[in-house]
Every structure is written in structure tokens, then in C-alpha cells.
Amino acid sequence: xxLPHPPDTAAVTGRLIDARLHxxxxxxxDRAALPVTTVDDISxxxxxxxxLPHASPSPTITALLSGAFRFTRIFGGRPPMSRLDRxxxxxxxxxxxxxxxxxxxxxxxxxxxxxWVARHVIGKIPGGRHDPE
Amino acid sequence: xxxxxxxxxxxxxxxxxxxxxxxxxxxxxVGSRFGMxxxxxxxxxxxxxxxxxxxxxxxxxxxxxxxxEIIRERLGPRAASxxxxxxxxxxxxxxxxxxxxxxxxxxxxSSVSYLLWVPFAAGAVWLVIWRVRFSIMENVTxxxxxxxxxxxxxxxxxxxxxxxxxxxxxxxxxxxxEKATTYWFYAVALFGAAMTPYEVFFFSSGAVEEGWTxxxxxxxxxxxxxxxxxxxxxxxxxxxxxAVVLLPQSIQVTxxxxxxxxxxxxxxxxxxxxxxxxxxxxxxxAALETTLSSGYTLAQFxxxxxxxxxxxxxxxxxxxxxxxxxxVGLGVLLTGMDPIKITELSVVFSAIALPLTYLPILVVANDxxxxxxxxxxxxxxxxxxxxxxxxxxxSLAAVPLLIITKAGS
Amino acid sequence: xxxxxxxxxxERRGRPSxxxxxxxxKAVVGSLLxxxxxxxxxxxxxxxxxxxxxxxxxxxxxxxxxxxxVDLHDEGRTTKAAAQVTVADMVDQIGLAQRRLVKxxxxxxxxxxxxxxxxxxxxxxxxxxxxxxxxxxxPADGPVPSEDLSRVEGAVDQTLTVVxxx
Numbered sequence: 001x002x003l004p005h006p007p008d009t010a011a012v013t014g015r016l017i018d019a020r021l022h023x024x025x026x027x028x029x030d031r032a033a034l035p036v037t038t039v040d041d042i043s044x045x046x047x048x049x050x051x052l053p054h055a056s057p058s059p060t061i062t063a064l065l066s067g068a069f070r071f072t073r074i075f076g077g078r079p080p081m082s083r084l085d086r087x088x089x090x091x092x093x094x095x096x097x098x099x100x101x102x103x104x105x106x107x108x109x110x111x112x113x114x115x116w117v118a119r120h121v122i123g124k125i126p127g128g129r130h131d132p133e
Numbered sequence: 134x135x136x137x138x139x140x141x142x143x144x145x146x147x148x149x150x151x152x153x154x155x156x157x158x159x160x161x162x163v164g165s166r167f168g169m170x171x172x173x174x175x176x177x178x179x180x181x182x183x184x185x186x187x188x189x190x191x192x193x194x195x196x197x198x199x200x201x202e203i204i205r206e207r208l209g210p211r212a213a214s215x216x217x218x219x220x221x222x223x224x225x226x227x228x229x230x231x232x233x234x235x236x237x238x239x240x241x242x243s244s245v246s247y248l249l250w251v252p253f254a255a256g257a258v259w260l261v262i263w264r265v266r267f268s269i270m271e272n273v274t275x276x277x278x279x280x281x282x283x284x285x286x287x288x289x290x291x292x293x294x295x296x297x298x299x300x301x302x303x304x305x306x307x308x309x310x311e312k313a314t315t316y317w318f319y320a321v322a323l324f325g326a327a328m329t330p331y332e333v334f335f336f337s338s339g340a341v342e343e344g345w346t347x348x349x350x351x352x353x354x355x356x357x358x359x360x361x362x363x364x365x366x367x368x369x370x371x372x373x374x375x376a377v378v379l380l381p382q383s384i385q386v387t388x389x390x391x392x393x394x395x396x397x398x399x400x401x402x403x404x405x406x407x408x409x410x411x412x413x414x415x416x417x418x419a420a421l422e423t424t425l426s427s428g429y430t431l432a433q434f435x436x437x438x439x440x441x442x443x444x445x446x447x448x449x450x451x452x453x454x455x456x457x458x459x460x461v462g463l464g465v466l467l468t469g470m471d472p473i474k475i476t477e478l479s480v481v482f483s484a485i486a487l488p489l490t491y492l493p494i495l496v497v498a499n500d501x502x503x504x505x506x507x508x509x510x511x512x513x514x515x516x517x518x519x520x521x522x523x524x525x526x527x528s529l530a531a532v533p534l535l536i537i538t539k540a541g542s
Numbered sequence: 543x544x545x546x547x548x549x550x551x552x553e554r555r556g557r558p559s560x561x562x563x564x565x566x567x568k569a570v571v572g573s574l575l576x577x578x579x580x581x582x583x584x585x586x587x588x589x590x591x592x593x594x595x596x597x598x599x600x601x602x603x604x605x606x607x608x609x610x611x612v613d614l615h616d617e618g619r620t621t622k623a624a625a626q627v628t629v630a631d632m633v634d635q636i637g638l639a640q641r642r643l644v645k646x647x648x649x650x651x652x653x654x655x656x657x658x659x660x661x662x663x664x665x666x667x668x669x670x671x672x673x674x675x676x677x678x679x680x681p682a683d684g685p686v687p688s689e690d691l692s693r694v695e696g697a698v699d700q701t702l703t704v705v706x707x708x
Contacts, residue, residue, distance in 0.1 A: 208564060208567065209564055211564070211568075212564040212567040212568060215567055215568065215571040216567050216571075218571075219570070219571050219574055240627055241623065241624050241627050242623060243623060244622075244623040244624075244626045244627050244630075310599075378610075382603075382606045382610075383599065383602070383603060383606075384603045384606050384607050384610075385600075385603055387631075387635060388628075388631040388632075388635070390611075390624065390627045390628035390631045391607055391628065391631070393620075393624060393628075394607065394610050394611065394614070394628070397614045397619050397620035397624065398610070398614060398619060401618070401619040401620070402618070402619065402620060402621055405620060405621065405624060406621075409624075482574070485570065485573065485574055486570065486574070488566055488567075488570050489567055489570055489571075492566055492567070525566065528570055528573070529569070529570075529573060531573075532573045532574075532576055542596075
């Protein structure tokens with residue numbers, strides 16, 4: 001299997017990450033180490049069609065994407081942008097075996113389903129809001 | 134002194150928590166049909182679960198990642214989704230069997246039909262998960278489940294010919310009308326009953342939930358290496374009771390009430406009451422573990438927050454999953470399907486699904502990115518690889534055997 | 543930023559360390575699917591007298607379990623509830639044996655005759671075990687008669703010898 005050649009390390013500063021290995025499918029945790037979601041895709045800034053002209057600036061990652069990806073990743077294609085949740089790249093604090101964010105979970109768009117189930121289903125059952133005994 | 138108490142508690146809980154309805158039923162059936170000639174499978178299975186429970190606990194403690202997070206991260210989306218679907222379904226099957234087991238045991242006490250006990254059992258399981266603290270849950274069910282040692286007591290009281298039992302263990306021939314294919318089918322079933330996949334999910338998730346330190350890991354090692362083999366001895370005692378009382382009469386165990394006959398014969402009403410209590414506790418504990426495992430597998434795979442240490446609104450989808458699984462199990466049982474049949478199927482399907490769980494753990498246990506310096510040593514790897522081969526053989530043989538023997542009939 | 547183009551991470555070029563895991567997972571899931579298909583499709587019947595002898599063996603085991611439960615109850619070694627549940631379970635088991643008999647293939651008149659003999663014996667066993675169940679559910683706590691059970695067990699044994707000799 002042909003992997004792309006890694007960039008010349010002398011020209012690179014900072015840490016080298018393989019997006020497929022270190023970003024894809026990784027757990028995203030918020031500021032308090034609470035699970036937020038998993039990474040399903042990334043969003044890049046302007047990437048022109050065809051080979052990159054020499055000495056042009058490299059594309060940068062603008063956001064991590066998460067959403068209804070299960071079937072598209074198995075069978076092909078991709079969901080439209082409106083159905084995806086974005087985590088802005090600037091919100092990232094740390095990349096390790098999991099990805100840490102700077103923000104708290106409740107402030108993120110990406111946690112909406114969890115908040116919905118919590119408010120409308122689990123919260124309605126007696127004892128749902130109590131700490132476990 | 135307090136330290137000693139904690140260690141003892143851990144071991145006792147491991148023994149009491151080792152048996153579930155799958156172990157009880159499969160061992161009783163095997164004892165009544167094959168005597169002790171399948172005892173070796175229990176030994177192989179117990180060693181196997183010791184190796185993998187230990188490994189999964191260590192992986193979780195060192196890497197801080199639980200099993201299904203690892204499966205999601207290391208397998209491609211197709212394989213990981215297939216893995217999730219299969220493991221989740223089999224988990225729900227086992228959950229159903231355990232809740233059915235609680236109901237059957239309660240029926241024995243009251244002679245009220247088990248169908249009326251099923252909703253009560255499912256509700257009780259949910260309520261305990263909803264409100265009771267993790268450690269209390271584990272310790273209470275584990276300690277009461279310890280009364281299953283009554284099976285060993287029953288065996289002694291029956292005064293069997295030990296040399297004859299030993300001979301059965303070693304024998305190569307098959308009793309009476311049983312065929313070789315049925316023998317191997319039950320070998321696979323017994324193996325699946327001993328090496329239950331949900332144990333691994335539960336163990337590794339517990340390790341992450343409780344934030345295991347090196348000391349906790351050592352404690353867990355002691356619990357597993359002492360507790361599980363002693364639990365295995367109890368499995369053998371159940372089989373032996375069947376071998377001594379039921380096999381000579383050609384009574385094949387098909388109901389939980391038949392499992393109790395040797396116990397009543399050995400120790401009368403008192404021992405019977407003790408054992409039924411033990412069965413209720415053991416199956417209840419296993420029902421708790423399988424329900425939590427269903428929640429763990431789905432939540433970890435999807436990256437949701439999970440765990441009993443959160444209040445329910447902070448792990449909403451995790452709790453919703455468990456509620457739905459219990460409702461599904463309840464529904465299946467209320468259709469009147471024989472819980473013993475469900476149990477027998479669940480152990481065979483567990484055997485089929487074993488590689489799905491163990492292979493990723495073995496791979497990650499060797500990955501320095503997750504484990505740092507604590508990757509597997511050569512001995513652990515040798516044991517792990519050996520067992521992986523055994524598991525793959527059992528898994529691939531299970532389907533043809535299931536078809537040929539028509540599920541052991 | 544005028545346009546945002548996304549480069550989709552290509553799943554097909556998977557990581558090398560995934561391939562063995564991928565393959566074995568697919569093998570296991572594949573065999574699971576095969577089982578489900580075959581189990582639902584069902585398999586063919588068994589030859590000759592196998593179903594007949596199986597039904598008789600199941601009946602005999604149920605009768606013996608009932609005898610054991612009754613003996614234990616009379617000796618005071620088991621509770622009334624446990625004995626009741628055991629006997630009720632055995633009624634169900636003989637019911638299953640009956641159903642197996644009805645479904646048993648019987649192409650020759652000889653086989654049909656044999657099957658009729660089995661049905662008589664099994665029905666008798668069912669009635670006897672049901673009587674035992676009635677006796678146990680009565681208010682009295684005294685011993686339950688078991689002579690009929692021994693008689694029925696003998697009858698099943700005899701029929702079994704005839705069937706297996708054929």
C-alpha cells in the first residue's frame with residue numbers, strides 16, 4: 001500500500017500528526033474531560049484543484065466535523081454541510097490519545113442531542129437530576 | 134487489618150460474581166448429559182478469562198480508554214460498526230437470559246409463574262442501576278452470590294464416588310446416546326459461558342470509571358487470579374451434582390427446577406433456600422453487568438458520555454440505551470420464549486462473538502502509543518496469542534456445530 | 543475565506559495494522575449471519591424412529607424428575623413450592639415430547655403403528671404427571687402417591703425397548 005511521503009522534517013517545526021491516525025475517530029473531550037463526540041471528518045481551508053503551485057501556503061485545518069456519518073463512511077458519499085456539527089480548530093487545547101477542547105460541553109453546538117435527551121427524557125424520570133447515591 | 138478486609142472483599146465478590154445463568158444452566162446440562170468429561174473446558178475457559186480480564190483492566194487503567202473506544206479507534210468504520218452490532222446484540226441476548234434467570238429463580242421460591250416475575254425483575258435491575266452506587270451494587274450481589282458455594286457443599290453431602298468422578302474427567306468415551314458432535318457443541322457452549330464477553334466490557338469500563346491506579350490494578354489482579362478460578366470450581370461443582378444425581382437416571386437438564394433436584398436431595402430445604410438465594414443474587418448481579426455493558430458499548434463507540442459516576446442527566450443517552458435494552462429484554466421474555474433456551478443460545482453466540490472483543494484488546498495491549506512502557510510482556514503475549522487461536526477455533530466451529538446438532542438437542 | 547473545500551479522509555486506504563483485525567471481524571460477523579439465515583430457514587427431519595425414541599426418552603426423563611421431586615417432597619427435603627414448580631415444568635416437557643411425536647415422520651404402516659403406541663404411552667404419562675401436579679397443589683401437606691408414576695415409567699421403558707430394537 002502506498003502511503004504519501006512524509007514532509008521533509010527539517011522544513012517542519014512543531015509536531016507531525018497523521019490526520020487519519022491521530023484525528024479520525026478520536027474521542028473529543030471538553031475542558032472538564034467530559035466526552036463530547038468523536039471526530040468523523042475535518043474541514044480544510046482553500047484547496048485549489050490540481051497540483052499546488054510551488055511555495056503556495058499549505059491548506060490549514062479549519063474545523064473538526066462530527067455528525068450523521070455512519071452509513072456514508074461504510075457505503076460511500078458524504079452528508080451535506082448543513083447536517084454536520086463543527087468544532088472550530090481554534091477551540092482545541094490538546095491532541096493526545098483523545099482531543100481536548102478549551103470550551104465547556106454545554107456551550108458547544110455539537111452537544112445538542114445529548115442535551116435534548118437529558119432535558120426531555122432522562123430529566124423527566126424521577127431521580128434523573130440527582131447525584132448517584 | 135482494614136487492608137486485609139478490602140482484599141478479602143474483593144476476592145469474595147469476584148467468586149460470587151463469576152457465575153451467571155449461563156454458567157449455572159450450561160454446567161448443569163453438561164453434567165447431566167456428559168458427566169465430568171467436559172471439565173477440561175471449564176479449566177481452559179477460566180484461565181482464558183483470567184488472561185483477558187487482566188489485560189483489559191490493564192489496558193483501561195494505563196491508557197484511560199475503555200474497550201469500545203479502542204475498537205472504534207483501531208478498526209475501520211465497517212469492521213468497527215459490524216463489531217458493535219454483533220457485540221451489542223449478543224449483549225442484549227445475554228441480558229434477556231439473565232433477567233429470565235432472576236424470574237425463574239423467584240418462581241422456585243413462590244410458585245408464582247415466572248412471567249409475572251419478569252417485569253418485576255427488569256424493573257428492579259433498572260432501579261438499582263439508576264440509584265445505587267457502583268461499589269455497593271457489586272459488593273452486595275457478589276457476597277450474596279457467594280452462597281452458590283452451596284453447590285460444593287451439596288456435592289460433598291451427596292457422598293459421590295470421587296474416583297468415579299475423576300475417571301469421568303479423564304475419559305475419552307461418550308456416555309450412552311450422545312454423539313461426538315454434541316460433545317463438541319457443548320464444549321463450545323461451556324467455553325462461551327466461561328469467557329463471557331460482557332465481563333471484558335464491564336471490567337475495562339469499571340477501570341476507567343473508577344480511575345484505577347497501580348494499586349487498584351494489583352488488587353484487581355488478585356481478585357481475578359484468586360476469585361475466578363474458585364468461581365470455576367463452583368461451576369464444576371454444579372456439573373458434578375448433575376453427574377451424580379441426574380446422569381445415572383438419564384435425566385437431561387432442561388429446566389432450572391431440575392438443577393435444584395440434586396441440591397434438595399443433598400441438603401434438604403435449608404440448602405435449597407440458600408442456593409436459590411444465591412442464584413437470584415448471581416443472576417441479578419449479571420443482569421446489572423450486562424445492562425451496564427450494553428450502555429457502555431454503545432456510548433463508548435459513539436463518543437457519548439457514559440458511566441454511573443455521572444448523574445443521569447449528564448450521561449443521558451447512556452441511560453436511555455440501558456432503559457431501551459431492558460424494555461427489549463422484557464418484551465422478548467414476555468413472548469413466552471423459554472428462558473433456558475435463550476440462555477443456551479446466548480452462551481453459544483457469546484462464543485461466536487469472542488474474537489470481536491479480544492483481538493482489539495490484544496492489539497492495543499501491545500501498542501506503545503496507548504500503553505507507554507506497559508505493553509504486554511512476552512509471557513502475556515504468548516498466553517494472549519494462544520487464547521486468541523483457541524477463541525477463533527471455537528468461534529468458527531460454533532456455527533456448523535449449532536446447525537449439525539440443532540442446538541444440542 | 544471565500545470557499546471551503548473539504549478533502550474527505552479516504553477510508554479505503556486503511557491503516558495496515560487494521561487489515562488482520564478487519565478480516566477476522568468480517569469472518570466472525572459473516573458466520574453469525576450464516577447462522578441466523580440457516581436457523582430461520584430450518585433443517586430437514588430425521589430418519590426413521592429417532593424422533594420416536596427421543597420423545598420417549600424425554601418423557602421418561604420428565605417422569606423420573608417428577609418421581610424425584612415427589613420423593614423429596616414426601617421426605618420433607620424440598621419445599622412444596624419447589625416441588626410444584628418442578629412438576630409443572632415436567633408437564634410442559636411431556637407436552638413438548640407429545641408435539642415431537644405428532645410431527646414425527648411415519649411413512650410405513652409399521653411406523654405409524656409404532657408412533658400410535660408411543661402416543662398412547664406419552665399421553666398416559668402426561669395424565670399421570672398432571673394428576674401429581676393436582677395432588678401437590680391441594681391444601682394438604684401430606685405425601686403424594688407415586689405408584690402410578692412408577693407404572694408409567696415402566697410402560698415408557700417397555701415401548702422404548704420396542705422402538706430401539708427396530
